Each structure stands twice: as C-alpha cells, then as structure tokens.
Amino acid sequence: MGRRSVEVAPVGEDLTQLIALWLEARVDAGSSPDVCARAVSDGRFAEAMRRPGVQAFVATLDGTPVGYTITTDNPFGLSPTPEVAVEQLFVCPEARRHGVAKSLLTVVLSVAERAGCEQIVSNVPTTSREANRFFARLGFASSVTRRVVGTGPLRRRLAPETAETGLELTRRRRSLRQRAFVPTRSA
Incomplete structure (x- = not known):
C-alpha cells in the first residue's frame, strides 16, 4: 500500500477548516469545549489570525483536513536576526505517523527561507513527550524554558x-x- 497523499495550503479568509482543527486541538489539550467555542464566537480567534505576521496552513490527507500550523514572524522582537515561530502545530490523532507534521514544517521552512529567516523556533509543551521527541529528531534544540x-x-x-x-x-x-x-x- 502506498503512502497517502498529504497536501498543505495556506489559510485564506475562510477560517472554517482551521477553526474546526483548532477546536479539536484545544479540547485534545484539555481545554473546555465551551471556552474554546466562546473564543471563536466572540471573534478573538479570527482577530488573532489577522494580526500582522501571523500565517496559518492546513494539511489535508486524501482531501480531509487533518492538521494545521500557525506561525508568526519574529515572536519576541529582540532577536538580532529574523525568525519564524511555530506557535501551534497539530495533527489529528488518527492522521499521525503519515508525514502530516513533516509536510507542515516543510511549508514553514519554505516561508522562513523566503523571508530571509535564519532560525525557526517552536514552543513545545514540556509535558508533551511525543512532541518534544519529534522536534528534537528534526534538530530543534532546547534554548529556553518559558514559564507562565x-x-x-x-x-x-x-x-x-x-x-x-x-x-x-x-x-x-x-x-x-x-x-x-x-x-x-x-x-
């Protein structure tokens, strides 16, 4: 059996697919579905997506939306060189291990190179062992502990x-x- 087809496209004005995936990711991470739905219904999510430097991409597997990434330009503004930050990366559990996350990061890499960025950063939850291993395998090194x-x-x-x-x-x-x-x- 051949590898399933993963396609990644930038998110435009229509946020429908991204919102559905974002809601799934937030609930999967333990957030209340009501709180997440309120962030969408009151426009906070759409407002955040319209901020300068924010880009989103949705991945589809055989035509079905299964993952997304949201990036920002130079997140802290203090770096001496431009950076792209992977703010969120999510792949539906049933679509994992099909190359979806790698496809999303390939697009992020292209965006960073076109913008002249020398680094890509990602905030990975310390509690997510699987995500930390994934990013480490791709060469992401730990540089800071962000406490909230x-x-x-x-x-x-x-x-x-x-x-x-x-x-x-x-x-x-x-x-x-x-x-x-x-x-x-x-x-």
Whole structure:
C-alpha cells in the first residue's frame, strides 16, 4: 500500500477548516469545549489570525483536513536576526505517523527561507513527550524554558499580605451568601 497523499495550503479568509482543527486541538489539550467555542464566537480567534505576521496552513490527507500550523514572524522582537515561530502545530490523532507534521514544517521552512529567516523556533509543551521527541529528531534544540503564570497567583505570591487567601475568600463568600438568604419563619 502506498503512502497517502498529504497536501498543505495556506489559510485564506475562510477560517472554517482551521477553526474546526483548532477546536479539536484545544479540547485534545484539555481545554473546555465551551471556552474554546466562546473564543471563536466572540471573534478573538479570527482577530488573532489577522494580526500582522501571523500565517496559518492546513494539511489535508486524501482531501480531509487533518492538521494545521500557525506561525508568526519574529515572536519576541529582540532577536538580532529574523525568525519564524511555530506557535501551534497539530495533527489529528488518527492522521499521525503519515508525514502530516513533516509536510507542515516543510511549508514553514519554505516561508522562513523566503523571508530571509535564519532560525525557526517552536514552543513545545514540556509535558508533551511525543512532541518534544519529534522536534528534537528534526534538530530543534532546547534554548529556553518559558514559564507562565496567571496574574492572580502571581499577585498572591508577590504580595501575600494584601491578597486574600483561599480560606479568607471562602469565609467571605459564605458570609455574603448567608446574609443574602435569610429564612423566614412561618407560624
């Protein structure tokens, strides 16, 4: 049996295929389907795709959309040479090991070379063993550990004396609920 046909095309104005794949990727990564759907319905996803330097490509396997990549130009703006960043790369589980990710990265390489970029970077989740191995096999080296925190937890760590603890917050909520619900006695 021969290798199945993988084709990669840039995403234009019609984001339908990309959105379907993006939703699948986000849910596969553990995000809530409702939260993801809200990002699409309120236009945040489409707005992000219209930012300068953002490009997306969808891969099809025998005509069926099975993967995508989203790239940006020079993500941090501080590099001395231009870079292309692979912001997201996703292949549907049933289409993995058919050359889809390599086909997507081949297009990213072409885009980088046309733009005169000397480097391609990718943020790979440390918890994704399979993705880390894939990128390492292609020669991507680890150069930085990127750590992320929400503003609330950081505030609590930086100024614990001003931030409410979970226990204090729970007590205040219960107190407010009790005041709001005052049972009436029937005689």
